Amino acid sequence: xxxxxxxxxSTREAVDRYLARPVQSLLVTGAxxxxxxTLARDxxxxxxxxxxxxxxxxxxxxxxxxxNGTIGIAHIRDLQNFVSLQVPSQSSGWASYPYR
Numbered sequence: 001x002x003x004x005x006x007x008x009x010s011t012r013e014a015v016d017r018y019l020a021r022p023v024q025s026l027l028v029t030g031a032x033x034x035x036x037x038t039l040a041r042d043x044x045x046x047x048x049x050x051x052x053x054x055x056x057x058x059x060x061x062x063x064x065x066x067x068n069g070t071i072g073i074a075h076i077r078d079l080q081n082f083v084s085l086q087v088p089s090q091s092s093g094w095a096s097y098p099y100r
Contacts, residue, residue: 001046005039015043022047060087 001019018026028040044061045052055061062082064075 002042002052005035005042007039015039019043019046 001015007015026040026043028036028043030036041052041055041063045055048055048058048060050058056063062079064071064079
């Protein structure tokens with residue numbers, strides 16, 4: 001977790017708790033323009049032990065950005081396919097993955 005982010009102490013505490021024992025998913029909510037995307041990317045980079053500016057290249061990450069305020073059906077279908085894929089196990093070489 002980047003310590004450069006300016007977070008409310010309770011938010012920082014919640015993020016630290018999540019990072020200590022991450023679960024399958026995390027919902028980050030708040031007002032538009034409050035830095036939610038930055039926080040989500042920082043958390044993701046921390047969990048995947050990679051740099052935030054390299055997330056778009058990571059095979060286990062999909063970043064979807066609304067166009068004209070909406071997310072198109074093609075993006076949803078791609079996301080459905082993406083989440084149905086299985087992640088390689090530790091024994092299949094994940095531990096030696098270069099971003100890790």
